[in-house]
């Protein structure tokens with residue numbers, strides 16, 4: 669489940685669009701599902717838009733999730749030239765950083781090799797990465813389905829790079845990919861990935877649990893991700909929890 673405290677959701681929950689509103693929102697989500705869902709995925713952008721006070725709230729949310737032992741994927745989609753990527757790795761993957769998470773989303777579109785500092789830091793800190801391969805938004809296709817010189821799609825080459833790094837890891841490698849749940853065909857092989865697939869797009873973007881099987885089959889380890897589709901049920905803790913519980917059952921059935 670995502671924590672996406674957008675202005676629209678804050679207003680719908682009767683909360684101010686301020687760091688205090690963010691904090692109330694996030695604490696409610698953590699209280700509702702922190703012990704229920706496999707992964708919580710805060711969206712960094714909704715904290716960053718409040719400046720340093722928003723980042724401070726994100727730090728407290730990450731600390732609380734860490735305290736509870738909830739697995740956290742920070743959706744920050746970072747990526748840059750290698751030397752700057754090393755600084756992002758320190759920020760998000762070094763366990764001593766207040767912004768560290770169990771995994772972070774990263775973009776490989778400055779070249780897969782530019783992610784090496786993140787890959788190294790993740791290995792050092794027993795953390796993981798989710799590398800954007802085929803995103804859930806329709807605009808992604810123009811870049812990600814472009815065909816490389818060897819005939820593979822760009823998104824497919826990302827999958828292959830991640831699969832190569834995960835080869836031999838048991839039970840799964842710590843490097844995953846992002847593949848939108850909204851995709852109708854993958855044009856790439858996920859069965860050989862040997863790592864998790866983060867699949868955002870269920871709910872507000874139109875994907876549903878039944879479609880997960882059509883897109884991913886049953887061979888991949890898929891972590892479907894929902895933000896607005898569940899958050900719209902708030903601010904009641906019981907309603908959020910009930911919605912999450914139902915969706916977990918539907919996704920499990922679709923993917924088993």
Ligand SMILES: O=c1ccn([C@@H]2O[C@H](COP(=O)(O)O)[C@@H](O)[C@H]2O)c(=O)[nH]1
Nearest residue numbers: 711803804848868872873894895896897
């Ligand atoms: O391909 C991608 C990668 C990331 N996201 C992020 O997931 C959530 C989706 O929110 P919903 O409200 O469930 O649509 C959001 O934080 C995105 O930035 C994605 O949608 N697609």
